Amino acid sequence: MEPIGPLMMEHRLIERMLQLVQKEIQEAEAKQRVDGAFVDAVVDFIRWYADRTHHGKEEAILFRDAAQKELSSQDRALLNELIADHNFGRRTVTQIAEAKGQYLQGSEEALKTLSEKLRTLIDFYHQHIQKEDKFFFPAAMIYFSEQEQKAMLEEFWQADRKMIHTKYGFIVGEYEKQK
Ligand SMILES: [Fe+2]
Numbered sequence: 001m002e003p004i005g006p007l008m009m010e011h012r013l014i015e016r017m018l019q020l021v022q023k024e025i026q027e028a029e030a031k032q033r034v035d036g037a038f039v040d041a042v043v044d045f046i047r048w049y050a051d052r053t054h055h056g057k058e059e060a061i062l063f064r065d066a067a068q069k070e071l072s073s074q075d076r077a078l079l080n081e082l083i084a085d086h087n088f089g090r091r092t093v094t095q096i097a098e099a100k101g102q103y104l105q106g107s108e109e110a111l112k113t114l115s116e117k118l119r120t121l122i123d124f125y126h127q128h129i130q131k132e133d134k135f136f137f138p139a140a141m142i143y144f145s146e147q148e149q150k151a152m153l154e155e156f157w158q159a160d161r162k163m164i165h166t167k168y169g170f171i172v173g174e175y176e177k178q179k
């Protein structure tokens with residue numbers, strides 16, 4: 001399997017979550033009420049799965065190694081754009097978490113902001129995933145030998161193996177600060 005295989009499979013799960021977000025926006029607008037627990041689940045999913053697990057492998061392994069290659073100017077520009085996209089995604093999810101907090105405190109504006117930001121998140125991920133699946137991923141693989149691809153895939157598995165421990169180590173650490 002090429003290393004882009006698991007990354008593309010992860011994109012499919014992100015898309016499934018985005019479909020649920022789309023449904024939640026419609027329901028929230030119809031009822032003028034948001035399912036706060038679902039928004040928490042979305043924030044957790046985006047931060048830990050889409051960002052740390054998925055973007056983490058892209059940035060710390062694939063993009064790191066691709067940046068060492070003699071990329072065409074088009075591929076290098078796209079690589080830089082993808083990195084900037086990840087930062088935009090992080091800012092957007094922080095805004096979603098903030099708007100949800102304001103909504104819970106009774107802000108009337110926050111419901112509108114929350115659905116706007118959730119829409120931004122959906123549009124952002126669709127575009128970002130297209131750029132990777134259709135353009136950057138297939139283009140990037142050409143620069144790597146079969147051996148390099150195998151090593152990259154192994155590094156991906158190693159990163160995945162650590163993630164569940166990182167996540168719950170973080171959560172326990174956060175509660176230790178509060179309790
Ligand atoms: Fe990405």
Ligand SMILES: [Fe+2]
Pocket residue numbers: 007011054055058129132
């Ligand atoms: Fe991706």
